[in-house]
Structures are given as C-alpha cells and as structure tokens.
Amino acid sequence: MRTLPSAVYRVFQSAARDALAGTPDLTRYHVLAGVSGGLDSMVLLTFLVWLRQQRPFPLSIAHLDHGLRPEAAHDADLVSAYAARFGLDVHLQKDNVAARAAAEKEGLEAAGRTARYAFFAELAAAFDLPVLVALAHHRHDQAETVLLNITRGSGLSGLTGMAPLDGNRWRPFLSISRNDLEMVADQLQIPFAEDKTNLSDAFLRNRLRHRLLPLWSELAERDMADKLCGLAKRLRDEDDALGQLAAELKNKVSIRPGEYAVMALQESPKALIRRVLELCYREHTGGRMLQAAHTDLLLLLIRQGGQSGTVSLPQGAKAVLSHGILRFVTDRPHE
Template identity: 30%
Template sequence: MERKVLAYIKQNRMIGKKDMVLAGVSGGSDSMAMLHILKELQEKLDFTLRVVHVHHGIRGKEADRDRSFVENICRKWQIPCTVYCYDVPGLSREWKLGEEETGRIVRKEAFQREAAVCGMKIKIALAHNQEDLAETMLHNLCRGTGLRGLCTMRPADGEIIRPILCLSREKITGYLKEKKIPHIQDSTNLSDEYTRNRIRHHILPMLEQQVNGKAAAHMAETAARISQAEEYLTQQSCQVLREFQKNNGYYFTEKFFMEPQIIRIYALQQAMEQLAGRRKDLTAVHYDKVLELYEMQTGRRISLPYRMEARRDYEGVRLFRYGEEKSAGVTNQAHESSDIRTGKTVCEKESAGLEWQIRIPGTVTSPLGIFTAEIFSYEGQKIEEKKYTKWLDYDKIKKNPHIRTRRTGDYMVINAQGNTKKLNRCMIDEKIPSEYRDSIPLIACGNEILWMVGSRMNERYKINPQTRKVLVLNYQGGNENE
C-alpha cells in the first residue's frame, strides 16, 4: 500500500524535498490512513509533516472526542499538531450562510493561518479517495458541467495534494486493519441530509453492485484521461489565442471562427479568464453568446460578467473590459447592449447613481465587478495584500459597506491622525485620468470611501496590533498577480 502511494506521489510530483506538508486530519478512516502513510514515507521523501485539525463546534462531545483523539495520536506518533476552533453555528448565523459553506470557509482559513505560521513552502494534504472522486464526478455531471467539472479532484492542484486518491475505500479499510491504526466515525457522514452522502450511500453502491464492481476505479481512470485532454485543449487554445490578442483585449477575426468549435470555446475561456482575473461564474452560456455574435450585424454587443463586453464590428468580434476600450482602439459604435445575465437592455452608464451592498461574508455581482468578502480573527498574521485584495479592521466599520462609483461629498482619511481629503483630490494625487474617475469601483460607507479599487485605501481601517477581526475584500476582475 505504501509503495503504491509512494509511486503515485512521485508520478504526480506532489512533494518535493524540504516541503512542509500540512495534513488535514479529522480522525476518520481516510485521514488516519493518509497520515500513517505520510509518516512512513517522510524519511524517504525528505519532507516536514504537520497536522491541522479543525474543531467546528457543531457536534458537541463528539467533536471534543475527535479533537482529543487526533491530539493523542499526534503526540504518540510525534507529529506536530495544531487545532483550530471555530463556532461554526454562530458564525453561520452571523454571516447568514449555511453551516456547510461556513465550515468550508473556516477550514480554508485554518490552513492559511497555519501556513502563515510556518513561513515556508507548503503542501496541503487532503484525504480524498477513489470513491470521493467518483461522487464528485457524478454530482457535477448531474448539475451540468464541462470537462473541467469532471476532473476537478486532481492528484495535485497547486498547493493541494491528494496522496491517497489512488486508493479505494476497501483498500483503506484493509490497510487500517492490517496496521491496527485507530480511527473514529463522524456521525454526519451517516446522514442522508447532504447530496454527497446520498450519492455515497445509494447511487454509487448501486452502480458498483448492478453495473460494475469497479465503477469508482474506472471513473478515477476516466477522470485522469479527461484531465489530460483538458490540459491539451487548453495548451492548443492558448497557442491560437496569442494571434488575436490586441492591446488590452482580443480581436477575433474570421480566421478565429474557422477553428474547430472546441478550440474556439477553450480559447474564449482563456481570454475571458485572463480579462476577468477569475474563472468563477463564467459559463458555457457566455462563450456561446460571444460565438453567436459573429453571425450578427455590425454594432451588436453583449455585456458579460466582470465588467467585460463583446462587440461585433466590420471584421470580427472584440472582447474587452469596460473602461479599456479606448486604449484598445475600440470606437463607441452603439449606445445599448444586450445583457445575457438578465436578458435586459443596459446602458454603458448603468452603474451611475446605483449601489450594491457588500455581503459579509459572501459574493456580490454588479456591473462594477464581483466582490467577495470574508471575515477571520486576527492574530498577527502577515498581511499579504495585492492590488485587488485589501484587509480592513472590521470592528471599525460601523455601517455595511456598499459598492458604487464616486459622488459629490466623497472623502477619505489619509493619515493616522485622521485628516481627510476629498476623493477627487485623492484621484488626482493617484494620477487617475479624469475620463476614468467616474467608472472606478469604490467601497463606501456613506460618503466615506474605504477603498478605491486598484488604488489606495482609507488609513482609518488599516490593520494594527489592536485589530481583532479582519474583513478581507477581493475584487474579482483585476489582475490578482499585481
């Protein structure tokens, strides 16, 4: 078993020498098998191993039992262990989210906090197995998906690794018995309340019993082939796409529309993701509408998520973001466009005078872009701010922030002493061209501007040693690498 996992790790280049591997361990059968295997392979692969356990505050004494179990095992096996405790029911009510989604957020935060403490290159090991992969494929297939959705659970995906994805639950159970590895049962896994559990308890077993006993293994093999096909199509479409990149956008001429349809769709995926800075919320509907635009008359255009627009002109279809058409050499050929998100006709200045309340936590889609808000407790973590991500002192924000453009009377606090300056003056100081000032997204509380997106933020809300809660705002439309 360990040799098989070792070969799988090497084949997928999961762990390098001197890496720090943070293993997510709940105490259940899968995570305990993964932890034991990683411990046995640690010397051969020369990596550092730590455990992260998240106490969700949901299952009372059972959750306390899980925590004690994991801590005792780690102490016995001499593996450093950090437990992160959250009141998920309370946070769920506060954030107005379901407990499942809240749990996902706090687990992500726990790994981020541990990574910040480690201060080195990390890998996050998750204990998914073949059946987990099969359940995910079935779930996504039933909801509707492309190739990506059929191969989302990959052996290695950035810092996420899945060392036992090559193992079936049956093999894992046998390994636990053979090695006499203790483990515990999470009662929520027995409930049919969640869709994934219904697939696990009823649909997948029926496939294995009545169709093929190795259904999950065959689906894992298929997912690997789909992943290879998806990577190949992405590479091919990127090569095609280079020819049509123009300044700050893309200009798809007749030559592009002569390419095979699958290459056109993949090229549009890449183009729109590059302009948006994200892939979330971009769907087949958007790609199809852009392709259909080529068959329409000159002057037709559509509005897309993340402040993007596609426009038909005499020689082809232009794709760009609002506010960047001038620098891309695009002329204003029409005053109205069809918004495929709502089916309504919208004006270029549809956002003027309007505002959208930030959901904390949550995501808000607006003509000015998509904003995601998260909250976490501040314990001196390093602030890794980017151009389109800001950390703010949440306790100092007395009203719910809104997304909008500038208005008369707007101002910002510009220094620690609390001095203020008119927003227009701040924009001049930031050398923002006058023609773009009305289109810049702002995060505002009344007339006080907390953040000019892509530029400066209000000094009043910067993180300091007294900060207790942090509000992280992310603008999903800018270049996140800046």
C-alpha cells in the same frame, strides 16, 4: 513506526508510487496534512509518517473544527493525541461554518471547504519553506466528485474530477480505494472518529455514495467507482491538451489586456472558443470561473457574425463586441 503488515505495505507502496510520480521533491517542502480525525485523514497521517522514513521532509498537522457538531472537540483531542505519538506539531482552529454559509449564501459543504482552504493558506504563509497541503481524498471521493459535476451539467474540466496535484494541494490517495484505507486502519489499529453527517442522506454527495454508486455497480456488475476514476484520468490528459491549445490561441488573438480579435476565434472549433473565453474571463476577474450558460451566450455572440453586441456576466463584468474586437469591462459603482 513498526514493520508494516504486507497488505498495508502494498497499499502504502502503491500510494507512494502514484502520488510521487508528478510531485516535486518533498524534501524541499513543508507538508501540511489536513486531518479531520476521520478514518481517511488518520490513515493519511500514518502514511505520511511512514513516507518520511523513506525520504525525510518537514511535516505538521492542521485540524479545523467547523463548529457544527458538539463532539468536534473530541475529534481535535484525538488528532492531537495521535500526532503526538510521532512528535508532530498540530495546528488547531475553530470556525463558524454555518454563519459563513449564510453570509455567502452557499451550502455547508462549500462553506466548510472554503473555511478549510483559508485556514491552510493562513498556516502556509507562516512557514519558511513552500507548503504542500496533503488531503485524504481517495478513489471513491474522486468518483463521487465526477458524479456531482455531471449532476451540475459540467463540461470536460468537471469530468476530470480532482487533480492529484492542484496548485499546492496534494492528494496522494486518489488511486486508493476506501476499502483499502479501512483495511489499513484495521491492521494498524489506527484510532479515528466517525462523523455522523457522513451517514446522512441530506447531502447529495452522501446519496450518490450510499445509493447511486452501489446500485450502478450492482446493475453493471463491475466497480463503477473504478470506471469513473479511469474516465477522469483519461479526460484529464485531453483537458490538459485543450487547455494548452486554448492558451496559445488566447495569446494569438490578444490585442492588449482585456481586448481580443474575434476573427481568429470565429475560425476555431467551438470547444476551443469556449475554453479561450473562460480564460479571458478568469484573467479579467482575478481567477473566477465562468458558468456554462454565460459561456454559451458569449459563443453565440462571437459566432453569429455580427459586428456588435453585449453580454452581461457575473461580478459586474460585461463582454462587449464592437468592430471585430471583444472587450471585457467591469461596471464601476456610481459614486
């Protein structure tokens, strides 16, 4: 890659400094970049090629056609051609996201995300090295995620937004603005495709992006995307601390798998009890999240001082309180 213009170099240096601060040694991983062909992900591909010059690591590209747009075939060609400039392998796959959404009774955005992560996991299983999946989420994506979670009535964890490193999902651009990525694409003449669905206000995320955030920033006379990202970063520290305390308390009250002594929980702050209950349910259901309404019902059951009671939970699970012991059980279907 040729010498970078100074403005691009500053952006890449900033992204590298922030992204590598909490990231394992990249030379021990295969980095799999999710590249849609849009501006953000094409800049991500370029950034990773530049970063490899500083510290070599295996890199390949993953592109999923969601089966929603006729022009998606052009996107795949664009990604393949650009990756070929740098001698990178590209893994292409097509999914029927609309059918997936209908089958799972979820929105297109959620179904698309599920399809992408399933595709990444399938690819990751084939590599000899552990895999880091690089995603192009940036500072404005983070602000939109926080706002989305607020509209859903999220608790503390939702207000932390996306983590820079979440399992094997790596987001090196979370501290970088959309404007900076646009500048990089312009300065380096990076080709990219424009997804028309990003311009449609049919999706709540787009309405927040196009209408609420600009209006809020105008009224507040400050960059509210920046303020929301700062809030998410500070709350992540608090969320991590609460999570650590909850894990310690869960171990303390655990009698055996799925059974917990209630008395010690009753003496704890409500925020801590909620987090312990979420951990217990996640353990019982193999990682599923507990909705706030169900957490509140469990909290009421534990703090009301009674000796018995039952709360029905998603996935056929139940929480049964009896003689001071809370048990998580699952109804088995009748044969």
